[in-house]
Amino acid sequence: MLRYLVTIDGHEYDIEMEYRAEGFDVSLNGKKRKVIQYKLGESRSLLLVDGQSHEVDVRGGCLDSSKIIFMQGQEIPGQIEDYNLAQLRKTAGMTTAAAIDRTVRAPMPGLVVEVKVAKGDSVTKGQPLLVIEAMKMENIIKAQGDGTVKEIYVEVGKSVEKAGKMLEFE
């Protein structure tokens, strides 16, 4: 039997799971569920949860604690941890949130049409940094806080990927 702590959309689920010949015995926050799983190929599977049919696709690297579940036309992000480790972490008062990022990343893929700052400039919160054209619209990327521009990774006329590094603060 394995026990996990799963977080979906801000809701925590304590899940215990055991394999039986006829399916999986699942306890979800203490509620018993009988789950049958059929592989549909790759990361997709058909789940019958107490007979209720759901097609799901769980995507993400095999060691990632954050994954994305595609189901019913929706993309649902979820986190999973070993239950006991999660309890330990909680009592130690740690969070899983990453350290504050000094890197400005593209919120969307697009084309850089304007870079409004130069290396070494000090900027204040809310100051426009770059203009990205994505799908017909120009979007102004503003500084999230005060700082000095350490490095600029993009050029006017070049495209950026979603979450691509654009600029770094000191």
Next chain:
Amino acid sequence: MKRSIRKILIANRGEIAVRVIRACRDMGLTSVAVYSEADCTAYHVRLADEAYLIGEALSSESYLVHDKIIDVAKKSGADAIHPGYGFLAENATFAQRCADEGIIFIGPSPKTIAMLGDKIQARRAAIEANLPVVPGAEIDAANVHKALETAADVRFPILIKATAGGGGKGMRMVEKAEEFEEAVKRASSEALSAFGDGRVFIEHFLQRPRHIEIQILCDHHGNCIHLGERECSIQRRHQKLIEESPSPFVTEKLRQEMGEAAIKIARSTGYVGAGTVEFMVDQEGHYYFLEVNTRLQVEHPVTEMVTGFDLVREQVRIAEGDVLGYDQSDIRFSGHAIECRICAEDPEQGFVPSSGVLKNYRIPSGPGVRVDSGVVIFSEVPVYYDPLIAKLIVWGKDRDEAILRTRRALDEYRVSGLKTTLGFHQAVMDNATFRQGKLSTSFLAEEYPDNRFIQLDDTVRETAAIALALDKFLRARKIAVSNNSSSRRGDSNWKQFHRRKNLRNFGGSR
């Protein structure tokens, strides 16, 4: 003047290229696709009879280059070019070039495109044809002082639009005089980069209007009819997301009035081909001319579903010089159709585009369901183009049936690998205000002020949690199994087969 068309080059990509290729097949014509380096294995390239590479991914290096398109048309022996929408669809210079090269451009004449594409001239034409227009004026972006005076006359809130524009590009809403200057500059710069023309004009912004448009068809012989209206009020930043026909607001009398108005402006401008006359309609039912789109619209299938017409076929017939062969009294409307634009966008993040590979893609089907898709499973959605990947068009005998059926079809859709607007559409189909037909272009801002569309219910959340736990459990178990695989080796295939069969039986015993 009758010229027969045997081979059509489609100067476009994505779902609209697929749509036109299908019409070619239906008419027994040969189709020629063009593609950029980002689209080598795109669906439209796979479906066309012939396909030619025309350049790098950026559309300014490929789909927008007149010389390259004309070159392929000549090389392949195409006698006509269908521009789809966007790209070269409303480019008068390109239409003229086609004419000069002896290639049929499937659309109105270059003169008509130029005139109606210029919003100031189109407005003037509408006033001359006695169509009501929204108060507005042209401004000089370089002279902000003077522009601000004009703005005060037109009355805030104000909409700034690109004179040469379309599709919401370069468009800005300004509520107060203080925001005016920055907005004019930004709109003008966007217009300049998008259309090579920085001119802008301003219009009084109507409160909570509906966007309703009339589909028209006009031949070379002076025949002109309308195919009723489409309501496209569900928009965000002037981009339509959901369209339907008929409009739940339009009465038979209003339809007739607006239809006649549309035909009037078409006749007065010598319009030939399929076109759309757009109107803003206020909550009292007063309608105001907005613009004429001299092309096939994204949302044309809802009209096809309720009239039984194939609009691309009609476009080709008209371009060949055929007579329409029917008049207004022959047009019949049946049932209700809704279109949802399935875009690679994240609605919860302000609809930012999402690009990548479609790891899973399965489209719905069944009664009343049509999907015009530009992608298939494992297609890559590149960053360079419009995020529209498919359109779901659903027909029902009335609006209620169409909404429920749309909901069903959306549930059947399977997409993984990308964020899409599927969940957004599900939310709108469930929305009480939408179901009552109380629409306006402010619908999304009013109903979803914080961009939160998706309310996950307990079942979905719990199932997602189980799916995640099961995924982890099976990986852990797989590692355990491979660690003592020697003890497992004794299992025969037959044993495993029966074990699996038993699992299936358990599932089937409901």
